[in-house]
Amino acid sequence: MSTPLNRLLEHVLEGEPPLGDEVDAVFRRADRLRRRRGHLVLAAGVATAGLIVSLGYVLTTTLLPSPPAGPVATAAPGAEVVAVTPPPTPSMRPLPTPSRADSVLAVIEPLVEGRGLTVVPGSAERGDGWRRYGIAGSDGRARGSIEVGIFDVRKKWCFPVAADPDACARADSTEGVESVRYDDVSDPDRQVRQTIARRLDDNRVVAVMASGTARRKPALTGAQVEQVATDERIFDAFRKPENCNDGCPEFGTPVSDRLTRSPETD
Amino acid sequence: MSGENDTALREFVTTRLPQLRRSAFLMCGDWRMATELTRATLARLVADRRRDAVADPDVYVYADLMEACRRRNRRREHVFVASPGAAGVEAESILLLDVLHKLTPRCRAVLVLRYWDGFEVDATGAMLDLDDDRVIAYERAGLTALEKMLGESEEALAG
Numbered sequence: 001m002s003t004p005l006n007r008l009l010e011h012v013l014e015g016e017p018p019l020g021d022e023v024d025a026v027f028r029r030a031d032r033l034r035r036r037r038g039h040l041v042l043a044a045g046v047a048t049a050g051l052i053v054s055l056g057y058v059l060t061t062t063l064l065p066s067p068p069a070g071p072v073a074t075a076a077p078g079a080e081v082v083a084v085t086p087p088p089t090p091s092m093r094p095l096p097t098p099s100r101a102d103s104v105l106a107v108i109e110p111l112v113e114g115r116g117l118t119v120v121p122g123s124a125e126r127g128d129g130w131r132r133y134g135i136a137g138s139d140g141r142a143r144g145s146i147e148v149g150i151f152d153v154r155k156k157w158c159f160p161v162a163a164d165p166d167a168c169a170r171a172d173s174t175e176g177v178e179s180v181r182y183d184d185v186s187d188p189d190r191q192v193r194q195t196i197a198r199r200l201d202d203n204r205v206v207a208v209m210a211s212g213t214a215r216r217k218p219a220l221t222g223a224q225v226e227q228v229a230t231d232e233r234i235f236d237a238f239r240k241p242e243n244c245n246d247g248c249p250e251f252g253t254p255v256s257d258r259l260t261r262s263p264e265t266d
Numbered sequence: 267m268s269g270e271n272d273t274a275l276r277e278f279v280t281t282r283l284p285q286l287r288r289s290a291f292l293m294c295g296d297w298r299m300a301t302e303l304t305r306a307t308l309a310r311l312v313a314d315r316r317r318d319a320v321a322d323p324d325v326y327v328y329a330d331l332m333e334a335c336r337r338r339n340r341r342r343e344h345v346f347v348a349s350p351g352a353a354g355v356e357a358e359s360i361l362l363l364d365v366l367h368k369l370t371p372r373c374r375a376v377l378v379l380r381y382w383d384g385f386e387v388d389a390t391g392a393m394l395d396l397d398d399d400r401v402i403a404y405e406r407a408g409l410t411a412l413e414k415m416l417g418e419s420e421e422a423l424a425g
Contacts, residue, residue, distance in 0.1 A: 004381075005382075005409070013292075026279050027312060030316075
């Protein structure tokens with residue numbers, strides 16, 4: 001190029017439009033930009049906070065175990081009651097299928113509620129061959145508990161006699177289920193109503209115990225405890241391999257160590 | 267310019283604006299677009315300078331402007347747009363702009379910064395994020411291509 005490039009470029013710029021108030025326009029635009037950036041920072045902060053909250057919620061709901069589901073008192077008539085998730089008790093072993101319906105509760109709850117009491121939501125505990133439910137009065141005060149256990153026994157097992165460890169009790173028999181009541185309300189601090197029942201075609205024995213607390217009567221009457229223990233749904237609520245074992249409640253009249261004896265009258 | 271007030275910023279904008287707009291025009295060939303890009307670049311400078319986020323204002327504005335022109339040119343099909351109401355533009359000027367725009371954007375930016383704005387090789391490299399050797403290589407290639415294309419165009423015009 002014979003002419004320097006900068007000289008050539010000068011000619012290109014001929015016809016340049018006037019600047020006008022371009023400097024003021026620059027500063028007005030800078031102010032708008034600053035405001036927009038401020039809004040963006042604010043929005044980013046809000047979005048970040050929202051994200052953190054959402055993330056925390058998602059992590060909490062997915063990683064932490066869900067709280068125990070209380071009894072479904074509002075379930076529609078005929079609807080199956082939702083299983084109660086056991087709280088983390090060290091001596092307790094979770095069932096293989098903890099989410100299945102709690103048939104034991106389905107038997108107990110109507111009787112409890114019929115007496116103006118409630119099964120405390122979230123109080124249910126369960127283990128291999130046993131269930132435990134906390135009971136409260138209408139005033140919210142504790143009314144003891146109801147415990148149910150199932151025991152795998154030998155064919156010639158006999159019902160115990162509370163006063164004589166070597167004797168066998170004579171059982172009442174109704175519709176294929178024989179049972180014996182063991183009510184003991186002599187101690188005001190520990191009133192117990194218990195029934196042990198055995199289904200005739202089954203090698204399993206069910207023990208149901210309603211115990212009061214602090215000079216308050218048990219939540220169920222002796223007849224109601226017997227009604228529960230002889231209800232076939234209770235037997236069916238436990239799977240065959242289940243046997244009241246680890247964490248099994250301490251029943252007023254023990255079941256599992258009975259030997260074969262001749263039946264006597266209790 | 268650290269700690270300076272708006273008066274010093276306004277003075278900087280006032281002195282640099284005309285030259286920046288011409289550089290933008292050489293890059294994009296459109297006075298309206300050049301004005302818009304220059305205004306946007308200087309507004310960003312003012313905003314960032316007010317929060318002390320700019321080390322070298324000249325490097326900042328030229329680097330920002332060249333990048334903005336490069337991005338904007340990707341979408342352009344025309345080469346030269348005169349300002350509204352401007353007098354007739356000489357054919358040689360249009361020819362030079364046409365030839366200039368046949369160069370790659372980076373090569374064009376090197377020639378504009380070196381020969382129109384008069385920056386040294388290292389300053390040009392800082393503005394375009396290139397090392398010195400690359401700036402020199404772009405410059406040499408740009409000049410050669412420019413000279414060749416101008417010669418061919420002049421011959422075509424004369425013929």
